[in-house]
Amino acid sequence: MADPSGRLRTASSWLPETLTLIVPDESQAPEASLFAGNLLLEALGVSDRALLAPHLERGHRTRGAVLFRAGEDVSYVTFPLHQTAVTLVSRMRDGRMVETATVGHEGAIGGVVSHGYLPAFSEAVVQVSGPVLRLDAERLTQAKLASPSLRDLFVRYADCLLAQVLQSVACNAVHPIEERCLRWLLTFQDRLGTPVLPVTQEMLAEMLGVRRTYLTGVLGSLQRRGLISVRRGQITILDRPKAEQSACECYGKVRHHFRTVLGAVYAENGAIVAVDPTQGHD
Numbered sequence: 260m261a262d263p264s265g266r267l268r269t270a271s272s273w274l275p276e277t278l279t280l281i282v283p284d285e286s287q288a289p290e291a292s293l294f295a296g297n298l299l300l301e302a303l304g305v306s307d308r309a310l311l312a313p314h315l316e317r318g319h320r321t322r323g324a325v326l327f328r329a330g331e332d333v334s335y336v337t338f339p340l341h342q343t344a345v346t347l348v349s350r351m352r353d354g355r356m357v358e359t360a361t362v363g364h365e366g367a368i369g370g371v372v373s374h375g376y377l378p379a380f381s382e383a384v385v386q387v388s389g390p391v392l393r394l395d396a397e398r399l400t401q402a403k404l405a406s407p408s409l410r411d412l413f414v415r416y417a418d419c420l421l422a423q424v425l426q427s428v429a430c431n432a433v434h435p436i437e438e439r440c441l442r443w444l445l446t447f448q449d450r451l452g453t454p455v456l457p458v459t460q461e462m463l464a465e466m467l468g469v470r471r472t473y474l475t476g477v478l479g480s481l482q483r484r485g486l487i488s489v490r491r492g493q494i495t496i497l498d499r500p501k502a503e504q505s506a507c508e509c510y511g512k513v514r515h516h517f518r519t520v521l522g523a524v525y526a527e528n529g530a531i532v533a534v535d536p537t538q539g540h541d
């Protein structure tokens with residue numbers, strides 16, 4: 260996979276989508292528009308952007324695409340743009356899988372916690388199709404070494420991602436399915452920024468690690484309480500304040516961590532609209 264030039268890459272066989280190389284203009288500071296759509300990249304200062312800009316590749320990922328599987332070397336860091344969402348899942352031997360974290364435009368997947376080119380522990384699956392930027396994991400490692408501020412941002416993000424995973428473990432062990440379901444839907448909404456979520460029941464059952472027939476009953480109960488409405492291929496959060504009250508504490512705890520450690524800024528509708536580590540610690 261390694262490219263001797265380290266710069267020019269074309270679409271690889273394992274990634275069917277077209278990748279467009281962004282040709283940098285060395286004479287100018289990187290355009291803000293290059294980073295638009297991913298809050299982590301948008302939070303970078305001018306000099307940090309200059310470190311990454313020449314190596315970013317824009318692409319599109321469709322639902323179900325696997326960015327990496329457990330045991331595979333993570334050769335790229337993927338930054339979801341706008342409403343693209345990716346989940347980290349743990350897959351069991353019998354094929355069942357459970358979501359451990361969902362990442363949208365507030366974050367990045369692969370080589371975030373570790374350096375790149377180390378085997379992945381979990382699997383990353385695209386849940387909402389859309390545009391992404393990707394970066395050779397080694398380039399990110401080098402940029403972290405060169406820039407304390409860039410390293411700091413990614414360390415803070417890694418801490419938030421870990422918080423999401425740790426809370427997910429605790430939540431799965433002790434909280435009722437209805438509360439877990441609301442936590443998942445609210446977390447998803449924060450990343451997509453829309454009350455109408457493109458979620459199939461099959462997908463949600465997989466994420467929560469329950470049978471689909473069981474989930475149907477859970478969704479029915481949440482509908483009767485006026486919290487959500489369910490249509491084919493989509494779930495709408497009807498009453499967000501009530502849904503937040505009814506979700507388990509895990510939702511608020513993780514959100515608070517994103518706010519204090521990463522400086523995540525949340526809009527009134529719950530969506531994460533910016534990250535700014537200089538604004539955290541409240």
Ligand SMILES: [Zn+2]
Nearest residue numbers: 430434507509
């Ligand atoms: Zn919980």
